Amino acid sequence: MxxxxxxxxxxxxxxxxxxxxxxxxxxxxxxxxxxxxxxxxxxxxxxxxxxxxxxxxxxxxxxxxxxxxxxxxxxxxxxxxxxxxxxxxxxxxxxxxxxxxxxxxxxxxxxxxxxxxxxxxxxxxxxxxxxxxxxxxxxxxxxxxxxxxxxxxxxxxxxxxxxxxxxxxxxxxxxxxxxxxxxxxxxxxxxxxxxxxxxxxxxxxxxxVSPPASTADTITQSVIRVDGRQKRRTLFRLLKDDTITNGLVFCNRKRDVATLYRALEEAGFSTGALHGDMDQYKRLEWLDRFKKNEITILVCSDVAARGLDIPSVSHVFNYDVPTHAEDYVHRIGRTGRAGRKGVSITLASDAESKYLGFIEKLIGKKIPVTDNTDAKEAPVETDDTGVEASNAEDTKPPRKSRSKRTDKAPRENKAPRENEAPRQDAKTREESRGRGGRKSGGRDRDSYYDVNDDPLPDIKDTPFGQTEQVPAFLLRR
Structure with a gap:
């Protein structure tokens, strides 16, 4: 009994x-x-x-x-x-x-x-x-x-x-x-x-009452291998599942919580945010609204992973793989409570594989891996230039060819424009720049020596009329 x-x-x-x-x-x-x-x-x-x-x-x-x-x-x-x-x-x-x-x-x-x-x-x-x-x-x-x-x-x-x-x-x-x-x-x-x-x-x-760092048997766990640049699109697809009553989405950093919350809100999801830098009244307000099902998705940092008693959370999404394996246990422990069924889905990029290994070692079992059907089936979004949108900012346009002109007549010197000084030849430019052949604000190596590369005499003993032996940088002051 x-x-x-x-x-x-x-x-x-x-x-x-x-x-x-x-x-x-x-x-x-x-x-x-x-x-x-x-x-x-x-x-x-x-x-x-x-x-x-x-x-x-x-x-x-x-x-x-x-x-x-x-x-x-x-x-x-x-x-x-x-x-x-x-x-x-x-x-x-x-x-x-x-x-x-x-x-x-x-x-x-x-x-x-x-x-x-x-x-x-x-x-x-x-x-x-x-x-x-x-x-x-x-x-x-x-x-x-x-x-x-x-x-x-x-x-x-x-x-x-x-x-x-x-x-x-x-x-x-x-x-x-x-x-x-x-x-x-x-x-x-x-x-x-x-x-x-x-x-x-x-x-x-x-x-x-259970082995330390174990996960509840009532939670169905899975991992989706995904390119880091495809995480947001994959999460959006998962959140459109009709079986999701409500869910918690965990990020490792507070700034990522705020960014993802705004993106979900702009996409039309009923969402809130919870992280340590928020005002206490705002945090309690979001929690209360989530418990009352006024919002269905709550984006959180690990401040919400421990001990929060929200009895009927159907899904937990790890948008980032936690860097501390114990945090994984606490995150997914928000679902499958008191004998209820729950689902945990972790989005893991190649860079996060080592953290996934730590988690599997801690809980003592392998987490099943699910194919990312979104990456295989969804059309690739492109911008106006035809570059994939998720990688557009990291892609540079191809460099133009610098091959010599062989099929065209040699260029002629163009006439100077109005109010424009005539172009100088190379020798004139070299002379205008002074010895050394480069502009360096008067601090070229040659500026400290006379014509014969002999050290200059002491400035105190040099008459001001002998300007050819005074360092160039003093004359410019």
Whole structure:
């Protein structure tokens, strides 16, 4: 018989909220982690994205927080997230599952007014969800006191490591009491994460529900080999498929996100953009519109690849092959979530083959390669000169032949135009330029010597009347 949420020891208010959300049975990570969290054990959890990690710590934390009360500027629990979007998503989870519990929550992320956040902190919060940088800012201002923290959650620890947040995390942990419960979750478990776990956790229960860096079996993966100059055309063709309900398109660079977004918009696609340099309100607006299906295509950088819970993404397109193999796992983990089917398509040029090899080594299997039918069947677009459009700017016109004239009479000297000085012969031009035969602003080698190539006498001893022995560049000044 399948395990239910009631079998995990959760309270009735939480079970009602779970039922209202439409969930009936826990995922493997939830089934294994929730009982140990309720037992106040430290947890080191490793699970691929899309397996329900967020609920595995939010559900028991709501139960733990149902008893007791918070004090001003002293949060009872702290959840650290690497990105603003992921922090906002965790806040949504607390609102969903904690609606029958009277808990106060504060979200500390960049791009939002300090005054509004400080007002919530002064009223006292049970749950503090934050990115490391913004939490450090509040701590340095004296607006947050962490000496009463009972539970600490470090989510997406491997992403924290990649983004350089570990020094901030270590500083934050040093401000907390040593007797606390710490939960660390990560999609991958490199040696660096294990060293951090040994530093932050006390006798943790290690929970692994799938091999590290594995991809979900519900995702159909494929690679399309394509010339780098044909990527945009191939993507446009793929996006016209009627089976695509909605999709995420990932680029490696933020500027490419903006460029591709504009191109898709001009082509008539319902699209939005998401990258790290955007205003926070604009980022949240695009995410909300995508979740509500007001737009169907969201062009993203890797800021959106980790932990975003958008349940029904049908397709993920890797417009660029990620340079870090782990990012591939997180990108395609946005589809095929909670048992649903998903499709992942990667456009790979020859220059990106080595990154593709790293990915296949990490996930332990070959990704099927699909022919690029667009490149074979689609007519080649040309510009007005007949040059292929995608390569027009890189193509130069052929050089004209420089063969000697053999069939025409020799040219005659043309008469000078009106107001034009007569042409000089070679000897006259040579004499007008001076010795050396070239124009060099008066700094020719010969300009520093007299007629006989003897060194010039000291300028101080030379009478100004003897101009033939004065360097040419002095005369021009």
């Amino acid at each position: 399948a395990t239910t949420f009631a079998d995990l020891g959760l309270s009735d208010p939480i079970l009602r909220a779970i039922s209202d959300a439409g969930y009936e049975t826990p995922t493997p990570i939830q089934e294994k982690a929730i009982p140990y969290v309720l037992m106040n054990r430290d947890i080191l959890g490793c699970a691929q994205t899309g397996t329900g990690k967020t609920a595995s710590f939010t559900l028991p934390m709501i139960d733990i927080l149902s008893q007791g009360r918070s004090r001003a500027r002293m949060p009872r629990t702290v959840i650290l997230e690497p990105t603003r979007e992921l922090a906002a998503q965790v806040a949504d989870n607390f609102e969903t599952y904690g609606k029958y519990n009277k808990l106060n929550m504060a979200l500390l992320i960049g791009g939002v007014s300090f005054a509004d956040q400080e007002a919530k902190l002064n009223r006292g919060v049970d749950v503090l969800i934050a990115t490391p940088g913004r939490l450090m800012d509040h701590c340095e201002r004296g607006k947050v006191i962490l000496t009463d923290t009972k539970v600490l959650v470090i989510d997406e620890a491997d992403r924290m490591l990649d983004m350089g947040f570990i020094p901030d995390v270590e500083k934050i942990v040093s401000l907390m009491p040593p007797l606390r419960q710490t939960l660390m979750f990560s999609a991958t478990m490199p040696p660096e994460i294990r060293r951090l776990a040994a530093k932050f956790l006390s006798n943790p229960k290690e929970i692994t």
